[in-house]
Amino acid sequence: YWLNFVTAAGNFLCVVFPGGGYYTYDDTNGWVDHPAGNAVGEISGADPATFGFIYSWKNRIFFIETGTGTVHYLPVNTLTGPVDGFEFGPMFPHGGEMAFGGTWTVDSGSGLNDMMVVISSEGDLLLHEGTDPNDASTFALNGRWYVGHVPDGRRFATPYGADMALVSERGLLFLQALLIVLAA
Secondary structure, three states, X not given: OEEEEEEOOEEEEEEEEOOOEEEEEEOOOEEEEOOEOOOOOOEEOOOHHHEEEEEEEOOEEEEEEOOOXXXXXXXXXXXXXXXXEEEOHHHOOOOOOEEEEEEEOOOOOOOOOOEEEEEEOOOEEEEEEEOOOOOOOOXXXXXXXXXXXXXXXXXXXXXXXOEEEEEEOOEEEEHHHHHHHHHO
């Protein structure tokens, strides 16, 4: 799984290979492996070989730890270094592991309304808002919905304009319409 990420050092293609680690690619250095460790260019606080998915939110890179409800995330605008963890698992009433994470722009832009979308393998969808998962005063659960069991793998949701489309046992769902229907 991959994403494009921009820092002051340039544009990077960031890739995780489940069971194989975390790599970045840029025109200057080519492919660079970022193993676990405390040195420059390494990841400390988690083993990159356990990363099963990668996404970004509010200028941070997040890694889903395979088989858990845990994400590990880097400081703002960085590619490597120490990661902090956040446990979403207890917030999934239907259980399962964390299957997807992403950004819902809500307002068609990149303003403060961008919410983190988290979906469990059993179909619990969480919306979080704020800026820093490490600070309860700036990171909060904005809502929880049940969308139905999602397909195996992690490519069942995607941005779709200002919306997000996802597939579950209930069919093709759009986040804006889903939230209106479930809120009624």
